[in-house]
Amino acid sequence: MTRDDEVKCNRFLSRIVPLDSPGSGFGCVQRAGDDQKDSRKIRMGSVRAFDTISGMSDRASRWEHATGDAAARSVYFAPATFDHAEPVTDSTGKPYLKGHRVQEHFKAIKSMWLDIDLKAPDKPANRYETAEEAVQAVDRFVSDTDLPSPSYIVHTGNGIHVYWVLNDPITDAAQWRDMNSQLLAAADASDLAYDPAPSSNLVGLMRVPFTTNRKDKGQPKPVTIVREDPNDIVNEAITQALSRFVPRRRGQHTPASNKLAGWDFNPKLAALAMNQSDEAREAFSADDNLAAEIEPRPIPTDAASIFAGCSAMRDSLNTAGRARGRRRWLAELSVLAFAENGQEYLHQVSEQHPDYDPEEVDRVWASTQQKIEDKRLGPATCVTIRQARADAGQPDVCIGCPHWNHNGKDGQSSPKVLGHKPVPFAPTGNASAAATAHMPTIMPDPLARLSEEHRALVLAHMDLPYIEREQQRHVLAEKLKVRVSVIDELSKQLQPVSLKEEPEPAGRGRVLDLPEPEPCPEPVDLAEVLAEVVTILHRFVDMPNDSLVCVALWIMHTYVFEHGPITPRLLIRSPEKRCGKSTLLDLIGMLARKALTTTNITPAALARVVEACRPTLLLDEGDTFIKGDNEELRGVINSGHKFNGSITRVVTVGDDFEVRCFSTFCPTAIAMIGSPPGTIVDRSVIVDLQRSGRKLDRLRGDRERQFDTIRRKLARAALQLIPTLRDADPPMPAELHARACDNARPLLVIAEAMGDGVLKLACDALVQAAKRSGEEDDNSLRIALLTDLHEIFDEHRAKVLAAPSNSSKARTTMAKAAKAKDIDDPDFVQTSAILMALRERDERPWGEENSRDRLTSHKLARMLKHFGIRATRTNSSRGYRRTAFEDAWKRYLPHVRA
Numbered sequence: 001m002t003r004d005d006e007v008k009c010n011r012f013l014s015r016i017v018p019l020d021s022p023g024s025g026f027g028c029v030q031r032a033g034d035d036q037k038d039s040r041k042i043r044m045g046s047v048r049a050f051d052t053i054s055g056m057s058d059r060a061s062r063w064e065h066a067t068g069d070a071a072a073r074s075v076y077f078a079p080a081t082f083d084h085a086e087p088v089t090d091s092t093g094k095p096y097l098k099g100h101r102v103q104e105h106f107k108a109i110k111s112m113w114l115d116i117d118l119k120a121p122d123k124p125a126n127r128y129e130t131a132e133e134a135v136q137a138v139d140r141f142v143s144d145t146d147l148p149s150p151s152y153i154v155h156t157g158n159g160i161h162v163y164w165v166l167n168d169p170i171t172d173a174a175q176w177r178d179m180n181s182q183l184l185a186a187a188d189a190s191d192l193a194y195d196p197a198p199s200s201n202l203v204g205l206m207r208v209p210f211t212t213n214r215k216d217k218g219q220p221k222p223v224t225i226v227r228e229d230p231n232d233i234v235n236e237a238i239t240q241a242l243s244r245f246v247p248r249r250r251g252q253h254t255p256a257s258n259k260l261a262g263w264d265f266n267p268k269l270a271a272l273a274m275n276q277s278d279e280a281r282e283a284f285s286a287d288d289n290l291a292a293e294i295e296p297r298p299i300p301t302d303a304a305s306i307f308a309g310c311s312a313m314r315d316s317l318n319t320a321g322r323a324r325g326r327r328r329w330l331a332e333l334s335v336l337a338f339a340e341n342g343q344e345y346l347h348q349v350s351e352q353h354p355d356y357d358p359e360e361v362d363r364v365w366a367s368t369q370q371k372i373e374d375k376r377l378g379p380a381t382c383v384t385i386r387q388a389r390a391d392a393g394q395p396d397v398c399i400g401c402p403h404w405n406h407n408g409k410d411g412q413s414s415p416k417v418l419g420h421k422p423v424p425f426a427p428t429g430n431a432s433a434a435a436t437a438h439m440p441t442i443m444p445d446p447l448a449r450l451s452e453e454h455r456a457l458v459l460a461h462m463d464l465p466y467i468e469r470e471q472q473r474h475v476l477a478e479k480l481k482v483r484v485s486v487i488d489e490l491s492k493q494l495q496p497v498s499l500k501e502e503p504e505p506a507g508r509g510r511v512l513d514l515p516e517p518e519p520c521p522e523p524v525d526l527a528e529v530l531a532e533v534v535t536i537l538h539r540f541v542d543m544p545n546d547s548l549v550c551v552a553l554w555i556m557h558t559y560v561f562e563h564g565p566i567t568p569r570l571l572i573r574s575p576e577k578r579c580g581k582s583t584l585l586d587l588i589g590m591l592a593r594k595a596l597t598t599t600n601i602t603p604a605a606l607a608r609v610v611e612a613c614r615p616t617l618l619l620d621e622g623d624t625f626i627k628g629d630n631e632e633l634r635g636v637i638n639s640g641h642k643f644n645g646s647i648t649r650v651v652t653v654g655d656d657f658e659v660r661c662f663s664t665f666c667p668t669a670i671a672m673i674g675s676p677p678g679t680i681v682d683r684s685v686i687v688d689l690q691r692s693g694r695k696l697d698r699l700r701g702d703r704e705r706q707f708d709t710i711r712r713k714l715a716r717a718a719l720q721l722i723p724t725l726r727d728a729d730p731p732m733p734a735e736l737h738a739r740a741c742d743n744a745r746p747l748l749v750i751a752e753a754m755g756d757g758v759l760k761l762a763c764d765a766l767v768q769a770a771k772r773s774g775e776e777d778d779n780s781l782r783i784a785l786l787t788d789l790h791e792i793f794d795e796h797r798a799k800v801l802a803a804p805s806n807s808s809k810a811r812t813t814m815a816k817a818a819k820a821k822d823i824d825d826p827d828f829v830q831t832s833a834i835l836m837a838l839r840e841r842d843e844r845p846w847g848e849e850n851s852r853d854r855l856t857s858h859k860l861a862r863m864l865k866h867f868g869i870r871a872t873r874t875n876s877s878r879g880y881r882r883t884a885f886e887d888a889w890k891r892y893l894p895h896v897r898a
Helices: 003-016 036-043 053-064 068-072 131-145 173-189 235-242 267-273 278-286 303-309 311-316 326-336 342-350 358-373 382-391 402-408 415-419 433-437 452-462 466-480 484-494 526-540 545-557 581-591 603-613 631-639 701-725 738-752 756-778 781-802 831-839 857-865 883-892
Strands: 026-032 047-050 074-082 085-089 095-099 106-117 152-155 159-170 224-228 569-574 595-598 616-619 646-653 656-663 668-673 684-688 828-830 878-881
Touching (some): 003 053, 003 074, 003 152, 003 159, 026 053, 047 053, 106 131, 131 152, 131 159, 131 224, 159 173, 303 326, 303 342, 311 326, 311 382, 452 484, 466 484, 526 545, 526 581, 526 701, 526 756, 545 684, 545 701, 545 738, 569 581, 581 595, 581 616, 581 668, 603 616, 603 631, 603 646, 603 656, 684 756, 701 738, 738 756, 781 857, 828 831, 831 857, 831 878, 878 883
Parallel strands (some): 569 668, 569 684
Antiparallel strands (some): 047 095, 085 095, 106 159, 646 656
16 A cells, blocks of 8 residues: 555545444454465454554555565455454464454444445356446446435455445444345345345455455456545435335344335235225224234235326326336336236336337346345335436326325325225134125224124114115214214225215216327327328318417327426417307317316316316316406416416315415317407417308217227327427427417427428418417507507608608698697607597597597506606607607517517
């Protein structure tokens, strides 16, 4: 070692070995030959114990520079400390402390580690060819498992050692072993290749950095530090990261923090997974003898039910699987691995990845199944899956999910329980046949702790018709001396399946069901799918070609909107009824993803349905509930234009109140007569309809199945589009302003994937839609006023400059009301002259008698004040100068800006 190496070695040992305070025990340094026989021969008498780091570092340096036979030996240290050392003398009579590096003398440890070997002639089965490849595997492992970054990575010559240094020493050997077992289970789950024996040896030896690995005779290799993180790791951080992994070894002690351990093996935890009532859980956990009365059986898990109940897992079927992150893929794999048909669904999740290899997926599946069988791996929790999706750039679909608050613990359960198929338990002992006849397919028996008298009362109550049972629940509660809610819970658990399937009483509405089409198995041509949608639209609705293209692109956008920052509103307008608005909206509902049509909706219902389902919202008869004073609903519709749109509400959670955010981000189409407020128009792609002049096919709502094929093609097209959306940056037409560009971009990124021809067609169509939006802007009174004033000032300037100043013929209608000395100023117009010219415009409301819109000088001043325009007083009159308008004209009148 050089002097600099000795300083670095001292710093390394001072962080790894817990000798930083008096009474911390003894640290051990050892010299041994790498050949096994030599190692056994030399080990006696070669270990040294020190109570200071400097003593350990000095001894390691002295042995590194030894000569003779000792030069062929390597130097090691023990990361743990020990509470016993024996004074002895060496062969020369020199005294030293001999460390007793055995488990019964274990004192403390403040690190965890993994030993990873490289390929070598004597170890051809090892996975990693080079240290760089092994370090990359460690980085993937850390990313997959949420572990903190390693404190040290040491290149030992023939492999690497990976250390995590803790800020607090661990003095309980059982605690360290449990953490180590979970660390090895995490490495297994991430498919990291390591040497299990040295990685799990509490009192093992590790090579000292800056010494020499002399294992290969004649080829000594230096032991170096290749990476160092100066920050120690908080114990809780690594404990939390490892908490979801079942200990690798089978031991008597299971960490209390590991809530997933043994769900398929422990009947108590299985009962909790079945969502029992609080009373049943308490009764079950209070009497361990109940477990003996139940024959433990694995709980079957169905992958289809998992995907049906978990928004995050379901979203994986519409994305590029592992292309969105290996960590997310591994988390979902750990859930699917417990399902009977999970392997089939895993292939569906993975097949869109460009490097999809069916054999590799099957290999990882088999490896995962073995880990589950050995109880080394449990299913990922909702928290883990949500974080993995966030790291992969996926939208948050977990908050608001009913399962997120499973058993009152936000995100701490796993989507696995959504797929549980209840299985009948096998009661023995005092479980009667009568009770079994009424028993639902759950465990444990809710009546197991009741007396025979009370059991008979409950079963008799269950035999009553539904109405009588409702009327008698208070009577039974009084007899059992329990709350009515306990009787209700027992009824839910005991009622036969036939009763559960009875229709709900009338008047309660229907359960919201928005199924998604199953994608076609084969890839599709995107342009052909777009053309097919345009053809279908043209059959049933009379629209210009540019509107057909806009609507078709918008329908495709509903399948991929969650992968972009904006979802434009689709505004379908007509001047009168019977122009095809409702027909077009019905047709969109049959083609778009998860369409939900409503003719009225409250802001609260809108936010809740969007949060729960992410539908394509179709609002018909918008003129009946969007116009007027319904500002709250308009605000919700406007906020859903962006991916982070949400509203905040106070909701009841149990007996308490909580503030919750509800997302409003979803595609929305609005059909109405006339126009909504300008804020909605500004966020919309506009389609104007007129009464048809040609014969159209009639759309029948009872023949929706005719569109099943095109819906499956659209779902498949979405899978092909999603990988291209993130980096897409299509050219924007110069005619579009900022908000129009925002509305056009989600549709143009779809068109760009179909080629330059479709992209140009889409650009032209969206420019025409933007012009319709601009025409709507012109209908605003203030915008209309600016437009008219621009024309008035232009006319005034042209006539003043064209006519002689003393010619009476040059005096126009405006000049009649102006004073002589102001007539010849081309950039100044008197207020009275402006009012006279405005009132002469028959198409405007300025001159209407008895109208609140009739313009006066005061109203004119108030309207222009919004643009920062104020009147000017001259010596002879009061009016407006052209310079006061120029900024507003450039900002609000597109033709002036151009």
